[in-house]
Amino acid sequence: MPALIDIRRRIRSVKNTQQITKALKMVSAAKLRRAQESMFAARPYARTMAQVLKDVAARTEGEENHPLFRPASKEGKALLIVVTADKGLCGAFNSSLLRVAQRYLADTEREVLIDAVGRKGRDFLKRRATIRKEYIGAFQSLKYSTAQEIAQSAIKSFLDREVEEVFLLFNEFKSIIQQRIVIERLLPLQALEERKSVQDYVYEPGPKEIFEKLLPKIVETTVWQALLESQAAEHGARMAAMDAATRNATQTIDSLTLYMNKVRQAAITKEIIEVVSGSAA
């Protein structure tokens, strides 16, 4: 039978753990709120941007001539931008995304290069694929310039024909407790197959100058939105995971306390028996 003091020690240790998970949950809740706000704020911009791209693709002749519309050839490499968290303790957030990444690596016939955003993805994929670039610590304070950097580097690699396609893999924020893993084609930009017979745009300045500015911006915005979604999803996942951990700790404490009381009762009974049998002798 374990000594009382050992059980007490275990209860104390579980209590300490519980305090930590509780605090982490609270921190995540606060961070989640902020992340959610900036994500919702950025959504209209991304949506309008996507709308404009669609209009542009439906209206213009000759946008296929812009290098970012270049269709992917059969040969050549692909670039996969994997967005994970820097930290763990968030349930299956990273691992299920990385499982999808691994499946993608297995299913793709091209050679795949990886741009890893987030430490967890980098560590996992380091041994399984070629990491082209890594962005660690971006989520400590998320800035638009990070998205810009990621997008610019992908665009450059695409234009230099280092890669033929660019995909973006990230967790989309669906609700606080739910994430959806999304894999999205970033480049080449999709030209609409069916062209509506509508008037072409008037451009001010010329179409070339506008595309030169607009198209990279669209890529940047897509990356930015993905980072915001992933950030909010991460905090949501962590909050849910820490909530579950806190609940588990409560349960463990309850059962340990019950056990401790039983042991104590047994010890007291034993002592009484000893005293009684001692006086009887």
Add this chain to the structure above:
Amino acid sequence: MADSHLPTKLTLEVVTPDGLLMRDEVDSVQAPGSEGSFGVLPGHIPMLATLGAGEIIYRQGSEVGHIACMFGFCEVLPDRVHILAEGGERAEEIDVARAEKAKARAAERMKMVKDEEGFKEAQADYVKAIARLSAASHTKGA
């Protein structure tokens, strides 16, 4: 008559990466194109333009509204105007004192910096501050 097919209102939507600034029905819009300011009435032919720093002026009946706008794009369709600005503020929300300070700071930096890159940055900040000030100057009490 062909005119009956033309829309009589424009839906103006101004968005920035920090959020939606406005979405409303308006009668006309004036936007700061990078090649010069342009006006849009309902039924305009489709147009795609880049924007400089300046103010967006829109009219709703007899009301006139102002929004400071810092670079971006503008898509014009016969019944819609989408403005994707990199930054922007509604005239009522502009902090004039802060904009004045930013303008002074940028002007100072334009004198100080030696390299082209830094100068361009300072210059961009300067025109942004001016855009904010000119939009704010139309509100009452400014």
